[in-house]
Amino acid sequence: MENTKARGATALDLSAVKAVAWLSLTVFFALLALYFVGMDQGATSVFGSNTYVHEFVHDARHLLGFPCH
Template sequence: MSNPVAGSKTTPTRAIDLSATSAALWLAATAFLALLAIYFVGVDQGAVSVFGSDTHVHEFVHDARHLLGFPCH
């Protein structure tokens, strides 16, 4: 019986070169997006609300707030 995998050629993969500056930039951008998501899911209401009395964002993420343990009413 022939094995089709035994004769296959593999191509070498290259490692991604990330300098410290590039890694710090990716980390900062990821942290900013995570904090922004946490703000809109957990904090965007009341005095610190970006949208004032508009509750569209609050209602859109309402179930996620309860799932993550944020009280909202």
């Protein structure tokens, strides 16, 4: 016969330290994405005169309203 004993739900670990770690990582990656989409051109470019990043995110830049021309 099959075991029909109900299993209880496991509790989530919502400690403050874990929440701060996840929030910090999320903010870091969001700001990194914002930099590459919106500001990686010209004098602030990490890659110098290399325009590959600019061309890769060109449509996203226009979609989000960043000027690039």
